Amino acid sequence: MKVAVVLFTRDLRVHDNPALSAAARAAERVVPLFVHDPALPAGDNRRRFLLECLTDLKASLRQRGADLVELRGDPATEAVRVAKAVGAEGIGVAADVSGYARDRERRLERACADERIALKTFPGVTVVPPGAVRPGSGGGEHYKVFTPYWRAWQAQRWRDVEGAPRKLRLPDDLPASWFKDRPAPTGGESAARRRLTAWLPQLEGYEDNHDAMAADKTSRLSPYLHFGCLSPREVAARVDGHPGAEPFVRQLCWRDFYHQVLFAFPDLRRKAYRASAEEHWRDESDALQAWREGHTGVPIVDAGMRQLLAEGWMHNRARLITASYLTKHLNVDWRAGGDHFFDLLLDGDVANNYGNWQWVAGTGNDTKPYRRFNPIRQAHRFDPVGDYVRRYVPELADVEGKAVHEPWNLPEPPPGYPAPLKL
Numbered sequence: 001m002k003v004a005v006v007l008f009t010r011d012l013r014v015h016d017n018p019a020l021s022a023a024a025r026a027a028e029r030v031v032p033l034f035v036h037d038p039a040l041p042a043g044d045n046r047r048r049f050l051l052e053c054l055t056d057l058k059a060s061l062r063q064r065g066a067d068l069v070e071l072r073g074d075p076a077t078e079a080v081r082v083a084k085a086v087g088a089e090g091i092g093v094a095a096d097v098s099g100y101a102r103d104r105e106r107r108l109e110r111a112c113a114d115e116r117i118a119l120k121t122f123p124g125v126t127v128v129p130p131g132a133v134r135p136g137s138g139g140g141e142h143y144k145v146f147t148p149y150w151r152a153w154q155a156q157r158w159r160d161v162e163g164a165p166r167k168l169r170l171p172d173d174l175p176a177s178w179f180k181d182r183p184a185p186t187g188g189e190s191a192a193r194r195r196l197t198a199w200l201p202q203l204e205g206y207e208d209n210h211d212a213m214a215a216d217k218t219s220r221l222s223p224y225l226h227f228g229c230l231s232p233r234e235v236a237a238r239v240d241g242h243p244g245a246e247p248f249v250r251q252l253c254w255r256d257f258y259h260q261v262l263f264a265f266p267d268l269r270r271k272a273y274r275a276s277a278e279e280h281w282r283d284e285s286d287a288l289q290a291w292r293e294g295h296t297g298v299p300i301v302d303a304g305m306r307q308l309l310a311e312g313w314m315h316n317r318a319r320l321i322t323a324s325y326l327t328k329h330l331n332v333d334w335r336a337g338g339d340h341f342f343d344l345l346l347d348g349d350v351a352n353n354y355g356n357w358q359w360v361a362g363t364g365n366d367t368k369p370y371r372r373f374n375p376i377r378q379a380h381r382f383d384p385v386g387d388y389v390r391r392y393v394p395e396l397a398d399v400e401g402k403a404v405h406e407p408w409n410l411p412e413p414p415p416g417y418p419a420p421l422k423l
């Protein structure tokens, strides 16, 4: 093949990128393309991170002799327009699971067929492609419960990890307006690879420390995994054989699990996954607003919500506590909470966000749908001396030790901090 276009979407990396590697092998010249789609929902945090990822990807492609073409519009239309302009015979793209991504792929398929351009999809968004492991022998089925999925997932033969292409050649004379320059990034593949390498020594303590909220010992790789700056398959390979790897790999499996759930149930964002789930939500707009702003009067909940506002990220244990408080204590619809998270999270991801929200709300894959986290007990267990709360709630910064979790028991209420919402 003389020329191929690689349409980057949520695989913003050169290492272990099957679509890019295949194009580099099959074509003499490769056009790496990203299309900014105004129709794609993303909050400001994620938009900024995306730009950083693209700046880094561009630098990596340049090091290899190519560059990144960046256009704006509908990715299917633009990819085909570029392919025609450069005389490409094929377009490669990573297969993905959300309704938005699948619709994009279908449009691309039609546009390619009209122009007689070959379209090829590649794995890479998950460790194991959704649908590659299925329960029993029945076709069309996906795993509804995590543990059997985890067993089948571990028993799979995973695809080999691909190295980064050494050399890429662009076609000559591409229009200068197709290329953008930006300042240096913190998002992106280079930062992701540095983060992974720096974090690996902590893997051994992961099982014991991942729930310690103040210690902040999880990998913080989620935004990089969301944008595909890191290949989940390669991450699984990098940790393989390290002491303590299994509990961490299990988390990567949760990620694959929710991706195959979304693939099978595209309405995950709006519809209860369990058809029999009872949904009786209260219309509590004031409570929802207090929760969003971190002013519920329950310190561990407020700390989590303020971490989200400050960093565009929240510790997993805090996500569980804040989501459970909203749905099980305030009885507010999980969709409202999920949308707020999705708007602010750097790692905001349809499969992981709404899959987890439904798990917590009891409408999803949890095998104990009536589970309800007691926020005060959770606070004492996972933030035993209160450092996490003091870090994010300045009104409570002077309250010492675990007393910070129950300010209503203090002799004097801390100035500026609200009393708990009435339930």
Ligand code: FAD
Binding pocket: 210, 218, 219, 220, 221, 222, 223, 225, 226, 251, 252, 254, 255, 256, 258, 314, 315, 316, 317, 319, 320, 323, 341, 342, 345, 347, 348, 349, 350, 352, 353, 354, 356, 357, 360
């Ligand atoms: P680590 O503990 O280091 O885990 C490594 C990787 O495993 C993560 O980066 C992530 O890709 C994956 N992972 C870990 N826990 C889960 C999980 N429960 N479900 C799926 N994948 C997991 N994660 C997102 O990536 N995007 C979201 O939008 C998102 N929304 C969430 C909403 C709620 C209500 C809850 C309870 C969890 C949500 N999670 C989401 C899952 C989890 O909280 C984050 O993946 C994790 O906190 C990211 O931090 P980390 O990279 O340090 O994780």
